[in-house]
Amino acid sequence: MIIVYHINTKITAVTTLDNQKIEFDYKGTIASSLQELAKQFPEEKILWCHSAIKERLDLEAIKTLFHHDKMMLSFSPQQHTFFDSKIGYVEESLFINVNKNVSYPTWQMSSAVGIIHASVVNQLKNRIACDADFDYYLSSIAKIGMPLGLLCYSEPKLLKPGPLKIIPQSKASVYTLFRFVKQHYKIQWVFLLLFNLVLYERKFTVLPLLLSLFYKDRKNSTINLDSIIVQSSRKVIDTITVDVIIPTIGRSDYLYDVLKDFSLQTLLPKKIIIVEQNPEAGSQSELDYIEIEKWPFKIEHFFIHQAGACNARNLALDQVESEWVFLADDDNRFGPNLIQEIFQNIKKYGTEVVTTSYPQKNESKLHKKIIQWQTFGAGNSLASRNALNKVRFNIALEFGYGEDADFGMQLRNQGHDVLYFPEPEILHLKAPIGGFRTKPELLWQNDCIQPKPSPTVLLYVILHNSKEQLKGYKTILFIKYYKYQNIKNPYRYFKMFQKQWKRSIFWANQLKEAS
Incomplete structure (x- = not known):
């Protein structure tokens, strides 16, 4: 295992697991140095850690946590992530609203502490530029790698329990947010991000959108991680009953x-x-x-x-x-x-x-x-x-x-x-028979304004998604539902949609209280 210690944008030391110092040129960015180390030590795990929390590294736990090579773990001891909750306007997935108390799947990586295998870095190095911002670089690796089979987690057990020093960590600006969306999502999402920021936060971020259009997409179509062999050292099977x-x-x-x-x-x-x-x-x-x-x-x-x-x-x-x-x-x-x-x-x-x-x-x-x-x-x-x-x-x-x-x-x-x-x-088989022999009585079936979406669907969003994800979901539903309903006057449709949404919110909260 190779351990890279850094202070924000600069590497301070590179050592082995037994604390042997590795001579290394620290002049480049942390990302470029990570790629150089991966090239030099292609069979090693590479761990990064902010120097302020090096004493809290749980190296023994890491040996167990990182149980196969096609993984990427990191953890931010701060409450915020590099991309704030605004990313929820363009992504509905569960990878956004991270539970930091447990090992949780996410592409949102942190420069504070983390680990990856050199083979993954070597496979991705030609497709991901060595960004000056280490958090951006790490999140880009995870965002591109996850659909290809890279398993990425926020892992609190990388650090020993107890109070931590507050360490300065970078936070993505609105310009960086638009850039990330442009490079990792379909082009329409940058415009939807702008629309949601205007609609819900009254922020007219036209310049960040325009500047983001100059960045190239980071496609994953030519990347293949299948050559990385997976064989977990973690024992999860005992009796096989x-x-x-x-x-x-x-x-x-x-x-x-x-x-x-x-x-x-x-x-x-x-x-x-x-x-x-x-x-x-x-x-x-x-x-x-x-x-x-x-x-x-x-x-x-x-x-x-x-x-x-x-x-x-x-x-x-x-x-x-x-x-x-x-x-x-x-x-x-x-x-x-x-x-x-x-x-x-x-x-x-x-x-x-x-x-x-x-x-x-x-x-x-x-x-x-x-x-x-x-x-x-x-x-x-x-x-x-x-x-x-x-x-x-x-x-x-x-x-x-x-x-x-x-x-x-x-x-x-x-x-x-x-x-x-x-x-x-x-x-x-999706068998055509069976199902409910008596039609269930739903709480809202006699409501004069039928809720949209189904309150059970909205309850899931309320329980598990961020506020920005809820608002982003509302925007997408509004756009998609228009062609399926009978009201074609946009203003009348908007008024009716608002009423249906409010009824869905009401009934979802009723279900939440009853559960």
Whole structure:
């Protein structure tokens, strides 16, 4: 491991892990020096640290935290990040509103302390200029690298716990913000950023926008990180026992096929927990084959008269006993090596939560690399029971949208990232039968002004996104929804949209208070 100590824009020392000094020319920028060190030591991890907090470096913890080469970790002990919350006007993703108390996925890197493998720097050096601002350079690496499979985190355990000295850290100006958006997003986002700043903050930042147009885009189409071998040193698997949970309603034939697929697995589940729902009074189970046929695993069957997948999955989660939990749907199909192959990838990446590719029939696969996922699949995911101990599906989102994504955010806020595996994949049949036998009564269904968007969608945004992300989402919804509604007069449409948005905010807050 090579350790680079610096004070803001200048390197003060370069040492090895055992504190042996490395002779190095400190005249260039920190970014250019990082690239030179990566070239000189291509097999080493490179750690950077502000000199004011060098005594707080937890070198022993770092050996465990940085458990494979295709990672990038950093942490800012200050409350602010280099890019302030205005970046939320152009990015809706969960990578913006960082939880600094846990290991959290983000491309927002910090110059205060961090670590990367030299092989990553060497792969990206020809596409990323050595910016004078080290924070900008690091964030650019992460922003470009994440869609290519680089796993990037804000990691508080890089530093030993306790009070820290306040260290001066750079903060992006509005000019830098526009430049970053221009270089890392599609061109329309710089104009949308300007529009949102004018609309919500009354800031007419025309000059920063114009100057940003002179910067070249940093495309990732020619960059490939596949040559970097991943083999995690982190042990996350012990017994390799799996319990499967499946909520079902009115899909007995499809569920039978799912059970047959599980029965043919080369690595069999230990137990399958089925929560069958039928809200009709006096109804009986349709799943007689559970008792009639012999299965190579234990089946726990619950028949309830309360409809709702959130409630059903929570009931099932309370029954799990194995080391791992497979969250499945009742209309999946998959091959016999599914579970075994997922565990091979889990061991390789040292992760505790994974979501698989989940295409419908004849649907093309958009993502072909293992990446940090922006949502969570309640019907196609595998997670350690340890990761699931403190999370449950939010009943406030029952019969709505967003319960999967909310569950994933609960996991991340506990320090458990969600990785997407393109292989093996699970086919989602999207069965035409089943669903809700009685139409659920939503709180707002008799409202004279119907909320837009759905209050459950807005509740997710309120719970997990920043204020700027909420406002940016409103702007995008306003623009996209115009062509789908009947009011074509722009002024009348604006007035109606405002009323619908306010009703959605009202009902989302009602759901929040009730949850």
